Amino acid sequence: MLLSMDKELIQIIGVTLKMSFFSTLISCLIGMPLGVLIEKGSFFGRGLLKKLSSTLMGLPPVVAGLIVYMLFTRYGIFGSLGLLFTVEVMIVAQVMLITPVVLCLTSSVVSVSGNPLKETARGLGLKRGRTLSLFLIHNRRALLSVVLTAFGRSIAEVGAVSLVGGNIQWKTRVMTTAILLETNKGKFTFALALGIVLLIISLIVNVSASLLSKGGKDSDKM
Amino acid sequence: MKKLLALLMALALVFSFAACAGNEEETTAAADETTAVSDTTAASEEGTSDETGSKTIRMSTTTSVNDSGLLPAILPVFEQKTGYKVEVQSAGTGAAIQKAKDGNADLILVHSKASEEAFVDEGYGVERIPFMFNYFVVVGPKDDPAGIKDSENAAAAFKKISSSQQKFISRGDESGTHKAELKIWGDTAPDAANDKWYVSAGAGMGACLTMANEQKAYCLTDKATFLANKESLPELDIILAEGEDMKNTYSVIECDAEKLPGVNTAGAKALIDWLLSDEADALIAKYGEEQYGQALFTVIED
Numbered sequence: 001m002l003l004s005m006d007k008e009l010i011q012i013i014g015v016t017l018k019m020s021f022f023s024t025l026i027s028c029l030i031g032m033p034l035g036v037l038i039e040k041g042s043f044f045g046r047g048l049l050k051k052l053s054s055t056l057m058g059l060p061p062v063v064a065g066l067i068v069y070m071l072f073t074r075y076g077i078f079g080s081l082g083l084l085f086t087v088e089v090m091i092v093a094q095v096m097l098i099t100p101v102v103l104c105l106t107s108s109v110v111s112v113s114g115n116p117l118k119e120t121a122r123g124l125g126l127k128r129g130r131t132l133s134l135f136l137i138h139n140r141r142a143l144l145s146v147v148l149t150a151f152g153r154s155i156a157e158v159g160a161v162s163l164v165g166g167n168i169q170w171k172t173r174v175m176t177t178a179i180l181l182e183t184n185k186g187k188f189t190f191a192l193a194l195g196i197v198l199l200i201i202s203l204i205v206n207v208s209a210s211l212l213s214k215g216g217k218d219s220d221k222m
Numbered sequence: 223m224k225k226l227l228a229l230l231m232a233l234a235l236v237f238s239f240a241a242c243a244g245n246e247e248e249t250t251a252a253a254d255e256t257t258a259v260s261d262t263t264a265a266s267e268e269g270t271s272d273e274t275g276s277k278t279i280r281m282s283t284t285t286s287v288n289d290s291g292l293l294p295a296i297l298p299v300f301e302q303k304t305g306y307k308v309e310v311q312s313a314g315t316g317a318a319i320q321k322a323k324d325g326n327a328d329l330i331l332v333h334s335k336a337s338e339e340a341f342v343d344e345g346y347g348v349e350r351i352p353f354m355f356n357y358f359v360v361v362g363p364k365d366d367p368a369g370i371k372d373s374e375n376a377a378a379a380f381k382k383i384s385s386s387q388q389k390f391i392s393r394g395d396e397s398g399t400h401k402a403e404l405k406i407w408g409d410t411a412p413d414a415a416n417d418k419w420y421v422s423a424g425a426g427m428g429a430c431l432t433m434a435n436e437q438k439a440y441c442l443t444d445k446a447t448f449l450a451n452k453e454s455l456p457e458l459d460i461i462l463a464e465g466e467d468m469k470n471t472y473s474v475i476e477c478d479a480e481k482l483p484g485v486n487t488a489g490a491k492a493l494i495d496w497l498l499s500d501e502a503d504a505l506i507a508k509y510g511e512e513q514y515g516q517a518l519f520t521v522i523e524d
Contacts, residue, residue: 185317
């Protein structure tokens with residue numbers, strides 16, 4: 001059944017992975033440093049930022065999508081860019097959704113292991129940069145699970161991406177919006193089959209990520 | 223500091239008590255209401271005990287008749303008159319029919335002749351009864367860049383859109399409107415994979431219209447949905463209306479209780495009879511005049 005739409009299915013999986021990869025990457029680049037800063041730094045409004053980010057974790061995807069839609073619509077602030085209904089704008093909406101999650105999870109990783117680590121680093125007389133890299137190596141498992149959580153949220157999201165992406169065939173259709181479409185067509189079995197494909201993709205990503213992290217462990221020993 | 227804390231605690235206590243008291247009152251009121259409701263239902267059940275079956279009718283229908291406001295406007299009249307309660311589930315025609323095939327509806331009201339006939343042929347439906355129609359319209363950017371305004375029919379208009387490669391938003395969701403669009407394209411149906419101007423949105427009518435407005439594109443829509451959403455579609459206008467290939471016929475079909483056990487046959491029959499009655503005809507023919515300045519549906523005279 002799935003074989004019949006081979007070419008299109010591969011294209012949809014491609015768009016899905018591209019969107020999830022870039023939104024995870026950007027969210028981590030923004031969220032992880034901020035998560036460390038929030039826990040370790042001392043600056044004005046730190047508590048507020050922490051509360052804000054944990055509140056934003058509960059932001060309904062449709063609302064995030066709506067905000068991005070309003071920004072990029074023809075009459076919106078960024079309307080002239082003509083980015084609505086593109087993969088790029090889907091990534092923007094995803095980044096908005098996932099960054100708070102990455103931030104909060106990172107800061108909880110820091111709060112658990114940060115202090116003893118800092119003391120050790122101070123004991124060894126390490127500078128800030130070295131302390132940070134020590135932190136990263138020490139917590140790579142926990143941080144990897146942050147990345148995977150972000151990726152999981154991104155790949156499973158439907159409300160925001162269907163609103164700003166528009167579910168356009170051969171362009172912005174991803175696995176979740178394809179599932180939604182098949183459901184709306186009344187092809188429930190096919191929709192379920194697509195759901196299983198989505199799960200398998202998630203499984204592959206998770207397994208390869210954990211294999212990678214094991215590889216990292218080996219190289220540490222050398 | 224401690225004093226402040228104590229004060230806060232006291233306040234919190236007071237509030238929680240107040241909240242509890244409020245809740246209690248509400249619950250008793252709600253309980254009273256439920257008894258009252260069950261009383262009336264008991265009474266109405268007694269009144270109609272000679273009729274068999276449930277008082278709930280499940281109707282699976284397409285978005286255009288429900289979201290245009292037609293059903294919410296006329297069904298209360300039927301409900302008041304007969305005591306039935308109609309539960310309307312609206313989705314694209316494809317899904318609407320599938321839901322009925324899965325045994326989740328007593329009757330369907332849709333607009334795709336071929337799928338309806340298949341539904342009846344496969345034994346799910348008793349009889350296809352066409353009872354009203356309207357016209358699809360081609361909406362597009364106000365300046366009509368493809369110049370389709372004076373086209374003879376939709377097929378000719380579509381050819382012009384195709385040859386000038388102006389953007390066209392297709393439902394792409396196997397709904398009644400999507401099937402009607404494909405029928406108009408005929409052999410010349412564009413290929414969404416290669417023809418960049420042809421956008422297969424895979425979305426409902428409202429979402430497609432929003433997209434057409436955003437991208438200044440053409441779109442085939444039922445008139446009712448367009449008029450209902452017109453205020454949020456400033457870029458679009460009806461460019462072509464009432465070509466002979468744009469007729470949009472709605473039918474009701476009673477689900478066959480032999481094939482689909484659990485169907486409320488009595489309820490479905492009662493609702494279909496009412497939809498075909500003069501009373502319903504008058505309500506349908508009038509619907510839309512007040513709100514949009516024109517009728518949205520035309521009744522098929524029998």
